[in-house]
Amino acid sequence: MTTAQLWKTVLSDLEVSLSHGNFMTWMAPTHLVRVQQVDVGRQIVEIACSSAYHKQFIEERYVGQIKEALDRITKQNNELVLTVASFTAAPSVPISEAAPLFRSEDTFAQLYHDAVLRVRLREDFTFETFAVSSSNEMAHAAAQAVAKSPGRAYNLLYIYGGVGVGKTHLTQAICHVMLKDHPDLSLIYCTGEEFTNEIIEAIRRKETHPFKKKYRSASALFIDDIQFIAGKATVQEEFFHTFNAIQREGGQVVLVSDQPPHxxxxxEDRLRSRFEGGLIIDIQQPNFELRTAILLIKARTLHVTLPIDAAKLISANVESARKLEGFLTRLVSEARLRNQPISEELVRGLLSNLNDREARLRPTARPKEVIHIVAAHFNLKSSILEGPKRLKIYVGPRHLAMYILRMDHHLPLEEIGGLLGGRDHTxxxxxxxxISNELSDSESLRIDLSTIRKKIYG
Structure with missing residues (x-):
């Protein structure tokens, strides 16, 4: 019996005992490299896996079954040795001896690229482009653990947080690592809305079996905006069974939401209970340092030079990571249209336009109300900021009031001066x-500004 014939027999045996999804994902892409007799009744069997992750998964879950099948078929005591070698087998067993055994690096890279397109990932949403700080370091560590050991470290990872904090970026970074290790992995990435629409369409067409087979046989399932399925009984029913099927087979589930499960x-309570049984991680809004790092990383991916002072100026005025990316895109476009490098002056001009637009969208607040809120924040009376006194403890709050009235409300300089003690426009x-310069370096000032803006605009 040749090695190809032996492995064909072993795979046929294993196919009977495993689910179709697991067999095609983990067993079919393997190859029997050699069988070496070491003494009477004992031999070494070398089996090639397509990646380090593939090898680790088989070592942890299927070595016993493989050895049992080999021992029974060969009537020998087999010692298994698993190695990593990217090879190409026929799409279904039995494996053809004529099939090319090994993939080139270029072929493997193409398979990864094809997998990224199939799963619909953003190519730039990787761990390499994810900036880390105290606001997201726990989520980053958990995501890396899942990427390195899917189904083992945290077989359910639940990430939640506000808009633009990096939830989707981090989730897709996990997908990238898993697909790099195993391009053929049965991995699904979708939104809660897409999952919902797909099951509704399957029910409408009376073709739910393909839907169930697709999702329940997945080795890894990632759903963004999982809160979308709330209140939809049929969708939650299907997701409950999908979730259980993947978990039962040792697969990985990653859920993303804007809220914690509770x-x-x-x-439904049964889903809430399942979600709370996993690792729940909260991603906070990015702090100043993280926003600056995000900007510098994004600038590198766009192949543009962003001066550090310009990055700090943007970070001091734009708090959402999503808005940072949009602002940087506009900044780069403006610089190219003007055929000039990015500078602080250009940033200040765009920030002025941005704050003007946002001010028109905010609830109106009279200038006197703004001054009152700023004064109250510093435990002062409005009359202090509106008066002539120049004591140091009054100057900072007065300057901050001027900054808000100009940047958020776009009042003329002369009018601002008149409201705050009759100062001239210079x-x-x-x-x-x-204030603009100090915002780049003073965390306490950034906190004061953010707190005051929330009090003014809600």
Whole structure:
């Protein structure tokens, strides 16, 4: 019996005992390299796997079954040795001896590229382009653990947080690592809305079996905006069974939401219980340092030079990571249209336009109300900021009020000066420039500004 014939027999034996999805994902892409007799009744069997992850998964879950089948078929005591060698087998067993055994690096890279397109991932959403700070370091560590050991480290990872904090980026980074290790992996990435629409369409067409087979046989399932299925009984019923099927087979589930499980209205208790049994990670809004790092990383991917001072200026004025990316895109376009490098002056101009647009969208607040809120934040009376006194403890709050009235409300410099002690426009300009510069370096000032804006605009 040749090695090819032996492995064909072993795979046929294993196919009977495994689910079709697991067999095609983990057993079919293997190859028997050699069988070496070491003494009477004992031999070494070398089996090639397509990646380190593939090898690890088989070692942890299927070595016993493979050895049992080999021992029974060969009547020998077999010692298994698993190695990594990217090879190409026929798409279904039995494996043809005529099939090319090994893939070139170029072929493997193409398979990964094809997998990224199939799963519909953003090519730039990788761990390499994900900036880490105290606001997301736990989520980053958990995601890396899942990527390295899917189905083992945390077989359910639940990530939640506000808009633009990097949830989708981190989730897709996990997918990239898994697909690099195993391009043929049965991995599904979709949104809660897409999952919902797909099951509704399957029910409408009375073709639910293909839907169930697709999702329940997946080795890894990633669903963004899982809160979308809340309140939809039929969809939750199907997801419950899908979730159980994947977990039962040792697969990986990653869910993303804008809320923790207990806060999702309309979520069935049995699903809430399942979700809370996994690792739940909260991603906070990015702090100043992280926003600056995000900008510098994004600039590198766009192949543009972003001066550090310009990056700090943007970070001090734009808090959402998603808005940062949009602002940087506009900044790059503006610089190219003007045929000039990115500078602080260009950033200030775009920030002024941005704050003007956002001010028109915010609930209106009279200038006097703004001054009152700023004064109250620093435990002062409005009359202090509106008066002539120049004590140091009054100057900072007064300058911050000038900055908000100019940047958020776009009031004329002369009007701002008149409201705050009859100062002239050059004094107001100096105050605004001073606050702009200090925002780049002072965490306490950034916190004060953010807190005051929330009090003013809600």
């Amino acid at each position: 806060a999702i209205d309309g979520l 004094t107001v300009m100096h105050a605004i420039e001073k």
